[in-house]
Amino acid sequence: MALLTVTNETTRVLNRLETGGNGVSPDAVGGNVLDPLPFPFNANGTIAASGSKQLGVHARDLSVRQQPQQPMIPADEWAALVQAGTVSLAFAADAQSTDAEDALGAAL
Numbered sequence: 001m002a003l004l005t006v007t008n009e010t011t012r013v014l015n016r017l018e019t020g021g022n023g024v025s026p027d028a029v030g031g032n033v034l035d036p037l038p039f040p041f042n043a044n045g046t047i048a049a050s051g052s053k054q055l056g057v058h059a060r061d062l063s064v065r066q067q068p069q070q071p072m073i074p075a076d077e078w079a080a081l082v083q084a085g086t087v088s089l090a091f092a093a094d095a096q097s098t099d100a101e102d103a104l105g106a107a108l
Helices: 074-083 100-107
Strands: 002-008 052-057 087-093
Touching: 074 087
Parallel strands: none
Antiparallel strands: 002 052, 002 087
């Protein structure tokens, strides 16, 4: 496993739940997320404006789509966010990890 530090380079909060809406219940928006992070990192909470968060990353987290019909793999989604200036990324090895899956991937 590696550690990924994601830094929000914008003035808005990333990966936040949408509030508001219209109709009968103005707060019922179905759990939509605004400025989401790629799957599976979208379940790690918000990143404040100019804030950062450290996430554990397995090699397959960057290459497996949540659903097969999705247009991009997570690595491509991260690349798009970086190119747009939304986030910056820093990877580091996790010295405490003994992840057999990542060791096998590195060996292959």
